[in-house]
Amino acid sequence: MRHGSGSGVPGDAVHHPVFARFYARFSVAADTRGGIAANRAELLSGLSGRVIEVGAGNGLNFAHYPAAVSEVVAIEPERSLRRLAREAALRADVPVDVVPGAAEALPVKSEGFDAAVLSLVLCSVRDVPRALGEIHRVLRPGGELRFFEHGRAEGRVMALTQRALDRTVWPLLFGGCHTARRPLAELEAAGFELGPHHALRIPPQGPSLPTSACVLGVARRPSPGA
Numbered sequence: 001m002r003h004g005s006g007s008g009v010p011g012d013a014v015h016h017p018v019f020a021r022f023y024a025r026f027s028v029a030a031d032t033r034g035g036i037a038a039n040r041a042e043l044l045s046g047l048s049g050r051v052i053e054v055g056a057g058n059g060l061n062f063a064h065y066p067a068a069v070s071e072v073v074a075i076e077p078e079r080s081l082r083r084l085a086r087e088a089a090l091r092a093d094v095p096v097d098v099v100p101g102a103a104e105a106l107p108v109k110s111e112g113f114d115a116a117v118l119s120l121v122l123c124s125v126r127d128v129p130r131a132l133g134e135i136h137r138v139l140r141p142g143g144e145l146r147f148f149e150h151g152r153a154e155g156r157v158m159a160l161t162q163r164a165l166d167r168t169v170w171p172l173l174f175g176g177c178h179t180a181r182r183p184l185a186e187l188e189a190a191g192f193e194l195g196p197h198h199a200l201r202i203p204p205q206g207p208s209l210p211t212s213a214c215v216l217g218v219a220r221r222p223s224p225g226a
Contacts, residue, residue: 020079023081034203044061044146051071052106055075056074057078059087061119062096066094073097074097075099076100110137122149123149123211136221147187165179165210183215199214
């Protein structure tokens, strides 16, 4: 199935083969032993219609889409993760089409989706305002954006640690990830209206990590005249 809008996005806009292998193993363990599967289920609960998932990774969200979803178009730029996502799509209970593309230039038509999903993605996007602008473009007016992201910690010591890591080794080691981004502020700056959301900590117990501070919730593309 072709979803292109003439954006000319290369099939391998991102390629991190070493990190992809690490992430594929770590993410499955985090889902099964770290409780993230429950967060994914909460993130996707109640969705319906046509959905675009940006940065689908290895497809761990696919098993949690409710039956009312008519189609998921899953964008994944990394070659190795995209292959795993296509395998996961075959096991999904809803139709999932995994396609290459970058968040900053989504290869789909404007206003074509009822909902969009961001799941631990904004940390590694190269240009956050442009990526969120693209999601705003492809959502229909009034469409939902479901988000589950990590970001800047509230504590001063950890926030300073995050900034230091982001300037040095962290993005190099973890596929372009940045720990100190501010997803809620970034969503509002992109023109989304924030809906219900809540902070959470991952893992819920044990030492805090640079990626422990998370937020999960709903935003919306405003309808004209709203």
